Amino acid sequence: MQILESIILILTLLIVANIISHYFVSIPPSLIQIAAGILAAVFMKVQISVDTEWFMLAFIAPILFNDGNRFPKRELWKLRGPILGNAVILVIVSTVVGGMIVKLLIPSLTWSVAFTLVAVLSPTDPIAVQSIAKKAHIPDKLLHLISGESLINDASGLICFKYGVAATVTGVFSLKSATMDFFYISIMGALAGAIMIWIFNGIRLYLINQGVDDSILHAIIQIIIPFIIYYIAEDVFSVSGVVAVVIAGIMNISSSRTVSAFSPEIRLVTSRTWDLVVYVLNGIVFVLLGIEIPFAMTKLVHNDNISTFGAIGLSFIIWIMLVVIRFIWSYIYTTFAKNGDDDFILFSKERFDYCLMSGISGVRGAVTMVGVLSIPLTISGGAAFPSRTLVLFIASTVIIFSLVGATLLIPILTKSSAPVAYRGNSFNDDNVEIDDEAEDTEVVDTQIELDQYQANKFVLEKTIDKLKDENEENENIVYSTVIAEYLYNIHNLSISSDYPAPISKKRVKNKKDAELWDICFNCELEAIEELYSEEEISEDAYNSAVKKITKYKKEIVRHRYSQSVEFFLNYFRRTYRSIRKIIRTSFIKREEVIQFDQDAMKISIAGAQRALAKLHELDKNEHGDVADNLVYVFQRHYEDRLDLLQGKHKHRSPEFNSERISVEIQALSYQRAYVQDLLEQGKISKSTANELRQNINYSEEVINVDLD
Structure with a gap:
């Protein structure tokens, strides 16, 4: 009962915080969620203890899987060099150098705890930068670099953090063993994640092949995949579940060619379900952070070694240290990566601004908070984990400093006033206006009520006729592409009304x-x-x-x-x-x-x-x-090739995509008009009309999801 009450309370705080955030758009929602947790802890005396194992499973697995699944794969491959450099080498450098500096700043900390603190602060949250990309003049390369880096450094940072915690708990640490284990659990974790997601992808595609197209079922399968992969990787194979879910997310079915096997309804329900899951999980993490801060502050008040204000000052210094380390690394890397031997330029203002922006944009977020909250309460022998409350407080405060710093400084550097959002808080462009008015059309001259298949076929045929009338010269490739897709649907409807798919050598x-x-x-x-x-x-x-x-x-x-x-x-x-x-x-x-x-x-x-x-x-x-129609479909297939x-293929150009979306939306408005005509003339029942409209709405939502 206590667990249920805690969940209800946290979700209530999350809802209230997000409602408030809509009235204070200049403040990151994450800060408001933290404030809600602080107020609950202070006035309601709320304290929530979390178990390390289930906390990592419940939050890390879905968050990282979702990040990997949604990251553009082409940009990830293009920037693989700098991404791996930032995500692995920079994390190790930050952990070693930062741990030594933290030990000097706080002599009371053991070496293992100092390294643990910096390791958990290594993962970055790229959503802060992505959310302002449309209005801010941030270079695209930097945006993709930070996004790709976050996928890998979440894994490498948490692995380093895991070793730091283990060294603190057991009191034993071997650099050689840790290095070998690091590469072993990383490589085998990646292999395990790749194999398991390959199996899951095959199962999902097989279910579609067999006509099992229940959208709720596919959404549930998609949601449980990261939990299963993380659990099997950690508990069965004893490798990195973090690396496994990241690789699984990257390799999950997401390419346009493969996704087309799933209906618009499945894609829509799955996408919106993931939005809900990530939204709730990230909100819970920051609310829990707020609940833990007063507890940590209370402990610090009674601590003779360090005061609360002293801990805040140290947190600010550590944040500045992380920004400086990141800046120096970025400047050295870009200097030697960009300049050749014949044209070596040591200083460039443009490169300086770029690296400074890179340093500040490396904000800490949900993954750091998940890690620090998972620190165990005790070590071997039953003694308390050394300086746990201090580590928790410093990590929490560094997160807040990085959030505020990005909120204030990024718009200044980019001359932009756009708001900043973080994982789970996105800005969607759903304001696409659709005109439902269309010309009156002459419907089939029959008194027999059409079933869903007949009505669907009729609506598609009339929509094709309308599009062909608008493309009289047959010269616009956008119209030809959309018409070909409609012909695909008609062709497959005539064969099997419940298994639509384009032409294929394999089908x-x-x-x-x-x-x-x-x-x-x-x-x-x-x-x-x-x-x-x-x-x-x-x-x-x-x-x-x-x-x-x-x-x-x-x-x-x-x-x-x-x-x-x-x-x-x-x-x-x-x-x-x-x-x-x-x-x-x-x-x-x-x-x-x-x-x-x-x-x-x-x-x-x-x-x-x-x-x-x-x-x-x-x-x-x-x-x-x-x-x-079939000849026309084959012609379009070879013309596109x-x-x-x-x-000459314009399918991937922004201009082509923009025009194609406009034509597709207009075609959907034609479909709505034809469905309404059939209903008004008594040719279809209300239930049939609702089914057809629902399919049209699903198709429209898929377009909006693609726009997001």
Whole structure:
């Protein structure tokens, strides 16, 4: 009963604090949550003790998994060098140098406690900077660097913290053993996280393949994944659960190509559920921080070695120390990384400002608080953990100083007045206006009430007609792309109303699909033979391309296994190809890789051009055995491939995405209008109309989620 009362109280404080934060937007919500906890501790005499193991599991696992899942993978890979430098080397340097300085500042602390304190202060919270990125003139590279760094330094910082706590509790520390253990539990933790998320991804995709598309079920599976991975990594394999959940989050299904296997409803419910979980967990952490501060202050008042005001002063000095260490590291790194031997510039004002901003933006947040609250109360033998209240107070105060410092100084450095937010407190651009008014349309001339499938097909067809009317010249690739997506849906509706998916070599629905794929593959093979006969491609590239297309042709014509076996075989093949590609690019000479890729691009372009010419010929001759819409879908497939390969693909440009979102939103408004017409004319029931509108709303929310 006491646990339940504590949870209700903390959630109530969190709600009240967040309501207040909406009226004081210039104050970070995290500071208001801390204040709420302080007031509860002072006036309500609230004290909450936490268990180390469950606290790390309940807070660290979901927070870090969510951070890894949402971080843009391309930027993470591009900045892998500086990210690893900041996240590993800087953390170790900060722990060693900072621990020595803290020991000098506070002689009463043992060496292990001093290192523990600095280690737990190492993880940074990037959301403070990300939240003002749109209004502040912070360099994109710095934003991505801080974000990527936070993923890894959360892991490395907490591992160092774990060793510091263990040394304090047991009184034993070996640098050699700690170093070997550090690399072992980190590498094996990463491997364990990668394998487990690969299994979970396969299970989720298999459930979709089997038609299990319950959005609540998939959201629950997604939520429990980090807890299971963290628990198995720590308790079963005795490796770093922190590293495991970070790697799992990075490798979790999040790419646009794979996410498309999930319906808009599943993606929406899962995304909003994660928002709720992270929002609550981060709020609870800062409320608990506020509750602990008065307790720590009370202990310090009766401490003869140090006063409360002295501890506050030390906290400020330690925060400045962390900023300076980070600044010096960033300046040295950027100096030697940016300058060549022939053009060495020691001082640059631009670089100075950049590194100063980097130092200040390394704010401490939820992960630091989770770590410091998990410090055990006792050590071996039953004695109290030395200076626990002092460490808790200093860490808490440094967090507050870093929050306030970022709030005040970042806008000054960037000449911006944007508010600052932290993990779990985001600013969403959901103010997209949608026009529900559309032209009156003539509906089907029938007195029979349409079921959901018939009505959905009719609405999609009318929407396509409307979009085609707006794209009369058929020259706007944005309209063509959106039309192709609608045709995908209609094509799959006609085959299976509960399993929509775009065309795929691995997902042939009927004879018409197989016939068109066979025609297109034959064209690609002809193009490959022509290139090879003219000696424009290497023998290795020729053999690889022919083998791949031949395999596709066999799989389309003949399926030797059950649907489940076929799914898992394909899943293993995709994984194998991904691993092989990584190994090939890592160990083969760069010149050979470049040549092979160039030949592969020639093959893809020539094959797409030959197949596209054949498809236009079929369309022109009104091929009677193939549906017109299906030919159009295949044309768009090869046109998109050509645009991508020839550098004309605009799908990833901000301009293309912006225009595409506008067209998609307008198309949704057309759908709403057609559904309303069907309902008013008695062609569909209210329940059918509500189902169709709900699907439209889900699609619209997915667009808004992508915008966020």
